[in-house]
Amino acid sequence: MPLEIAICTAAATLRRAGGDEFHGYEIAKTLGDASDARLLTAYGTLYRALGRLEKMGLLQSRWEDPLIPARENRPGRRLYTLTALGEAAAADHRQAAEAASPRRARRKLAPA
């Protein structure tokens, strides 16, 4: 589930930057920026992954107050929040990546 893990990590990054809630396009853009990808995650792939994460209890979602999109003349956003479980999953992944990276670096530096 690399995309699901990437979404949790990106959501944790957004939270640290002060954004507790995010919408689908926002997370697609954050994922694209993080991986330097030229193309954003496909619609089907992204929304299926968000739904799966919600079912797993790693994300929660709600529709924003309908008055806001009406005032701003745009479609309503489905807002997602990282749950405590999602935050823990992102932290676990971060720790595992940090633990793996010095080992990988040491392997690279080891004489042949």
Next chain:
Amino acid sequence: MNPLLFSAIALVKGWTRLYTIGMDPVSRNRRRAEVESDLWEFHEDARRHRASPEGIAIHMFIRLVAGIPCDLLWRFEDERDRATISRRSTWMTAGAIGAAFGIAALWAFFTFSSLATKVNAVFERRDGRGAQAN
């Protein structure tokens, strides 16, 4: 609005409508509204960054085509979870798969025809130079 961008938006909305037909209203309306919001945000963001309408349209089209297998899987999983797989929904899924192939074929046709036009233009330019040299 640029016709290519208009077509890309219509195609994404049309495809979303098609693969959600006959689904549970909650899942169906949620998916349609989320895709519509994504299209709007993407268009506005790209416009703010002065992206060309053609570029935005192609990006939307690639996002659509690349996500088609997941769209169909999502529909299947949703119906399986709700235990509502019926003869009708099987036909709907088969129809959606057929339409997906149709979209992919259209995309391949337009991509290859535009490539062929470019290649022809290169050859014509080269032939023209050759004729002038003679």
